Amino acid sequence: MGLIFAKLWSLFGSQEHKVIIVGLDNAGKTTILYQFLMNEVVHTSPTIGSNVEEIVVKNTHFLMWDIGGQESLRSSWNTYYSNTEFIILVVDSIDRERLSITKEELYRMLAHEDLRKAAVLIFANKQDMKGCMTAAEISAYLTLSSIKDHPWHIQSCCALTGEGLCQGLEWMTSRIGVTKRFSIPKAGILPSSLNTLHSVR
Numbered sequence: 001m002g003l004i005f006a007k008l009w010s011l012f013g014s015q016e017h018k019v020i021i022v023g024l025d026n027a028g029k030t031t032i033l034y035q036f037l038m039n040e041v042v043h044t045s046p047t048i049g050s051n052v053e054e055i056v057v058k059n060t061h062f063l064m065w066d067i068g069g070q071e072s073l074r075s076s077w078n079t080y081y082s083n084t085e086f087i088i089l090v091v092d093s094i095d096r097e098r099l100s101i102t103k104e105e106l107y108r109m110l111a112h113e114d115l116r117k118a119a120v121l122i123f124a125n126k127q128d129m130k131g132c133m134t135a136a137e138i139s140a141y142l143t144l145s146s147i148k149d150h151p152w153h154i155q156s157c158c159a160l161t162g163e164g165l166c167q168g169l170e171w172m173t174s175r176i177g178v179t180k181r182f183s184i185p186k187a188g189i190l191p192s193s194l195n196t197l198h199s200v201r
């Protein structure tokens with residue numbers, strides 16, 4: 001009886017899903033985390049270490065780790081990877097010069113064993129800034145369409161107004177639906193067609 005209850009509990013949204021929010025310094029990670037939590041813009045200073053908050057979306061619990069993005073901190077991102085289900089990669093869409101560094105970091109993460117099963121949501125943040133790159137430009141530069149072994153989605157957003165953030169979360173919750181529907185009754189492997197689901201907005 002207890003076992004059946006535990007199984008049902010795990011199927012219907014009680015578990016916590018681990019999320020890491022990464023990206024270069026100044027990308028807007030902490031601003032996004034607190035928009036998720038409080039629906040408002042908080043004053044931020046560069047994150048040293050990490051912030052962690054639980055965000056609940058339609059009965060789905062996400063444990064979100066916002067990790068400092070300064071160069072000296074990036075080598076310790078991997079200490080947060082185990083059991084991660086979602087990577088949120090935040091890109092400062094005005095920062096053209098450093099997009100190549102973001103790309104390097106993205107592919108380093110995707111190659112990491114502990115992130116083998118993680119889905120990737122890319123936020124093209126700061127869309128309010130004049131002359132910013134569009135999500136399509138960022139997608140092309142990051143060659144997202146070449147990523148076949150991780151589900152991914154890119155979403156344009158503005159963390160100051162909150163625009164686009166809900167759509168990103170909706171994609172994450174929809175992924176959980178896919179994983180649950182197709183992992184029953186035997187846990188684990190998704191049909192390969194589902195592993196390559198991705199989209200661009």
Ligand SMILES: Nc1nc2c(ncn2[C@@H]2O[C@H](COP(=O)(O)OP(=O)(O)OP(=O)(O)O)[C@@H](O)[C@H]2O)c(=O)[nH]1
Pocket residue numbers: 023024025026027028029030031032044045046047048067068069070090125126127128129157158159160161
């Ligand atoms: N114009 C604009 N500014 C933003 C946006 N999102 C965040 N910012 C600003 O960008 C600056 C950096 O934001 P943070 O959220 O602290 O950046 P971070 O990615 O957490 O940076 P680290 O903690 O150093 O890794 C702050 O001044 C934010 O107010 C946005 O969508 N538009």
Ligand SMILES: [Mg+2]
Pocket residue numbers: 029030031044045046047066067068069
């Ligand atoms: Mg921060």
